[in-house]
Amino acid sequence: MPTRLFETAAPDVLYLVDLSGYVFRAYHAIAPLASPSGEPTHAVFGTVNMLERLVRQCRPERFAVAMDSRTPTFRKELYPEYKATRPAPPDDLKQQMRRVMEVIEAFPIPCFQKDGFEADDLIASVVKQCRANGMRTVIVSADKDLMQLVGDDVVLWDTMRDKVFGVEEVRERFGVELHQVRDALALMGDTSDNIPGVAGVGPKTAKDLLSQYGDLDGIYRNLDQIKAKKLKESLREHETEARMSQRLVTLKDDIELPFSPTELHFARSGNQRIRALYTELGFTRQLAALPPDDGANGASAAGPDPANSSASTAASSSTRPTTNHPNPAPAQPVEIKIVSDPALLEEIARGAREAKQLAVFPLLIGETTLKASVIGIGLASSPELGYYVPLAHRLLDAPRQLAESQVFTWLGELLAEPGLSLSTYDSKSTLVVLQQRGAQIPRADFDARLSAYLLDSGASVELERIVKTELDLDLPTRELRFRGKGNKQIPVDQVPIDEAASFTAERAALLLRLRKPLETHLEEDTLWKLYSELELPLAPILASLEQVGVAIDTALLATIGSEVNARLQALEKEAQELAGNAFNVHSPRQLEKLLFDDLGLKPLKRTKTSRSTDAETLEALSEQYPDQPLPAKVLEIRQLAKLKGTYIDALPGLINPKTKRLHTVWHQEVAATGRLSSSDPNLQNIPIRTELGQRIREAFVAPAGCALVSADYSQIELRVLAHLSQDPVLVEAFRTGQDIHQRTAMEIFEIDADEVTADLRRQAKAVNFGVIYGQGDSALSKSLGISRLEAGQFIAAYFRRYAGVTRFMNETLENARASGSVRTSFDRRRLVPDLTSSNRARRLAAERIAMNTPIQGTAADIMKLAMLALAAPVTPGARMILTVHDELVFEVPHEEVPEARERIKKAMQEVTSLSVPLVVDVGAGPNWRAAH
Helix, strand or coil: CCCCCCCCCCCCEEEEEEHHHHHHHHHHHCCCCECCCCCECHHHHHHHHHHHHHHHHHCCCEEEEECCCCCCCHHHHHCCCCCCCCCCCCHHHHHHHHHHHHHHHHCCCCEECCCCCCHHHHHHHHHHHHHHCCCEEEEECCCHHHHHHCECCEEEEECCCCEEECHHHHHHHHCCCHHHHHHHHHHHCECCCCECCCCCCCHHHHHHHHHHHCCHHHHHHCHHHCCCHHHHHHHHHCHHHHHHHHHHHCCCCCCCCCCCCCCCECCCCCHHHHHHHHHHHCCHHHHHHCCCCCCCCHHHCCCCCHHHCCCCCCCCCCCCCCCCCCCCCCCCCCEEEECCCHHHHHHHHHHHHHHCEEEEEEEEECCCCCCCEEEEEEEEEECCEEEEEECCCCCCCCCCCCCHHHHHHHHHHHHCCCCCEEEECCHHHHHHHHHHCCCCCCCCCEEHHHHHHHHCCCCCCCHHHHHHHHHCCCCCCCCCCCECHHHCECCHHHCCHHHHHHHHHHHHHHHHHHHHHHHHHHHHCCCHHHHHHHHHHHHHHHHHHHHHCEEECHHHHHHHHHHHHHHHHHHHHHHHHHHCCCCCCCCHHHHHHHHHHHCCCCCCCECCCCECCCHHHHHHHHHHCCCCCHHHHHHHHHHHHHHHHHHHCCHHHHECCCCCCECCEEECCCCCCCCCEEECCCHHHCCCCCHHHHHHHHCEECCCCEEEEEEEECCHHHHHHHHHHCCHHHHHHHHCCCCHHHHHHHHHHCCCHHHCCHHHHHHHHHHHHHHHCCCCHHHHHHHHCCCHHHHHHHHHHHHHHCHHHHHHHHHHHHHHHHHCEEECCCCCEEECHHHHCCCHHHHHHHHHHHHHHHHHHHHHHHHHHHHHHCCCCCCCCCEEEEEECCEEEEEEEHHHHHHHHHHHHHHHHCCCCCCCCCCEEEEEECEHHHHC
16 A cells, blocks of 8 residues: 555654755746746745645644755765766756745744755754654655655655655665665666766666675675676676765765754744745735735645646636635534434434435545445535444444444435435545445435536646635545554554544535535536536436446457467567567667667657657657667557557456446546546547457447447537538538548648549548647658648648638637636636746647637537437437447347437437537447447
C-alpha cells in the first residue's frame, strides 16, 4: 500500500521544506510573471502557491524551511568541480529569492541557513534532532539525495507530483535497502551536480553490485570476483571517483543548529505583512483569500493551485470567469452519532422524512466499486448531524454492528418513499453500492462530484477541494490515512470506529451543505439543464452498465496470445538482426546504447539519467533516419507488447468470478470535453483499425441465444462542425449524402470527383479531422508523411474553400477570449484561461482546445442523449452493455435483432435536430467485431 502523509495537524510532525529547490523549480516551471511595478514574480508566485497549499492541506503544527548557503560549501572545497557545470543563477532569480525570504519572514516560518552548508545537510541535521526528540518529519522536496533520510518516522513529499516516498517507495526507486542508497548514488553519479560516479554504472548495475556485495567497501574488497570484465576494469579505474562521490553524496547530519521544538510551532501571525507583500507583488487571488482578521488561522489563506490554473493568469483572473459567487458563510460543526442499535435507524428515518432528504456516503474498501466491501455508511438528513452505521469493521473492541442485509433493506425502503430526496457525492458509485445490495434506488437527486465537474471540468472533483471552495472548510484527504505503530497504514476495516465515523458521517452532512451553493452556481452559470436533464439521469445508466458487464471468450484470447507471442519472437529476432548483435529489445538502457553509441543516431531528448528512447523519440528517429529500420521495428514490438499486456493477458484476470463477465468502470467527470471514459480496463483504447485490435474485439461475445448489436454514429464530429459553422459546402455535402472526404479532396486539390484517387481521399480525410483537433502543419506533415510546406498548403486550401468553417473558428476564438470559456450546443462549458497566456505553447494549446471543444463536446452530448433515449429495453430481453466513443453496443435475443436494429437506429438519428442528418450504422453478430 502506498505510503501516505502523517495525519493532518499532528503535534509531533515537522514539515521541513527544501526551499532552495522549490524556488528553483518554480522559476523554471512557471511562465514569466511581473508585479504591477514590473518586478519579476513567477518564482515567488509558484513558491507561495506551494506554501499556501501545504498549509491549507496539512495544517502543520510545526513548520520550517531550509536554504542553501550564501557562500561556497565544504563540498566545493572537497571537489572543486562540484556543480561546476551549472550556470550562474540569473539576476531575476536572485531577486525573487530575496522576495521569497521576505514571504518566509512574514508568515513567519523558521528558516535554517548556515554558511558553508547546503539545505540538504541542514535538513539531515534537523531530522536527526527530530528523531532525538521523538518527532516525525515530512521533508518537502523532490531531491533524491534526501531519500537517504527516509524511515518509519520520516517521509519525503514531492508536492509538485504529489508523490510521497516512504521506505517501500525508496526501495522501489533505487532497488536497494535504505542503508545502501548513499552508495547507489555514489556509484551512479549525478550529472546535474557534476558528481562523477563510476563510468558505465547505472541504476541496475548499482543495484546488482550492492545486492551482492553490500556496500562500496564490499564491492572493492571483492573486485576480483566480478565476472564482467568491462565493469571490473571501470570500477578499478574509477575507484578514486567512486570514493569521492560517496563523500559528496553523504549528508552531514551533525551541524550545530538552534533547534527548539517550541520555536518550530507554526501559527500565522504576520497577516498584515503578508497582505502588504501580496499587494506589492500583485498576488490578487492570494490577497483575496486572506482572512480579514489578524490572520492567525493559516489554513484559510489559500492561493490557486498551479496544477489546475494558468500560471500566467492565475494572479488576476477568476477560476469561474462568468460569475462572481459569494463567499461561503462560516461553517458549523457536525455532530456525529454511531449507529449500533436498530432503534437508531428509526430515528434516522424520522429525521429524513421530516427533512424530506437523506445524504448517503458509503465507506468502501476494494479495487472498484463493484468489487468493494462496504465498511460502513455515513447518513445525514441535517447539515449539523451525521450518523455512521458500521458494518464490517474487524476490531475486537468494536461495538455491536448491524447486519448489512438489514441495513440495506431498511435503506432501500426508506429511499423508495415518495418525496424523499437522495444526496450523494458520486451518484453512479453510490447507486452501484445500493443496487448490488438489494436497495433498488432508481436515481439520485444531487451529485456533488458531477456538479463540481460541470462548473469547472479542469479542476479537481475530489470532495476536499469542493468543500474548501464552497464552504471554506479544510477536510482531511479523501482516503483514510490513519496510522498505527511504526507509521504503518491501517487497513480501512481496522480503522477505529470513532475515527471512521468522524470521517464518513461528517462528509454525509457536508453533502447537504454543499447542495444549495452548487445548485445555485449551476443555475447562475446556465448549466442547470445540462446537469438535471442529461448528466444526473445518465449516472444510473452507467451504474447499470457497470453491473451488467460483457461476456468474454477467454479461450479465443489465449489463442490470440499464443499468436502474438510468436509474432513478438519473430519481430525481436528481426530487430536483433538489424542491430547486428543480440540485445534485450525491452531494455531502454541497452537500446539507448545501441541506437546512439553503436549506430550513431542523434539523441533527440534526454531524461535526468539517460537519452530517451520513448515512443515519440522512436517515431521521430524513424522519420529522421529512413535508412535505419531498427527504431520502427522496436516501436512495433512495444506497441504489440502493450496491447498484449493491457488486453490479451489482462482481460481474463479481470473477469468477475460471480458473474463470469467483464465489468469496466465508467467515468462521467474525467474528460474535459464531456466524453465518457472507462478504466479497469480501459475499453476506449482498443484500436479499431488494426487487425489485432479487431481480433481483441472478437473476444467480446454475445451470450447463448443472443447477438451483439452495434450502433455507431457516422462522422458525427464532422456533421456537428457543418451544423455549427453553417458552411454551405459542408452542409450541402452531408445533406446530399456525398462522401465528405472525397468532397474535401475535390475542394482542396481543385479537381473533379472522378479524379480523386484513394491516396488523395486519404490525405483529405486527414485534413478534415486535423481541422477538428486544431492540427498544425507540423502534425499533419507527420501523419501524412509529407513536408510541412505541403501540409501547410493543404490546411490553407481547406480554410480558403470552407469559408464558413474559417468564420466559425475565428468567432469561437474571439468569444472564448472575451469570456474565458467555450460552450457546446447543449451549454456544456469548458474554461480556457490560457488563451491570454504569455507562454506561446500554452496559448496555442488553449486555442486548439477552444476550437475543438464545441465540436467534440456537442458530439459527446448527443451520444449521452442517445443513451438516455435507449435506456429502457428497445425490445424484450435487450440491454445496453457498452458505450465506446460514438458507438453503443447491445445484447439482443436473436429473434428480436431485426426490430432492435431499426428502433436503435431511429432513436439515435432522431435524438436531436441538426442542420444536417445524423447517420447511424447498425450491425449485428455473435461478437463485437462481427457486429461493428
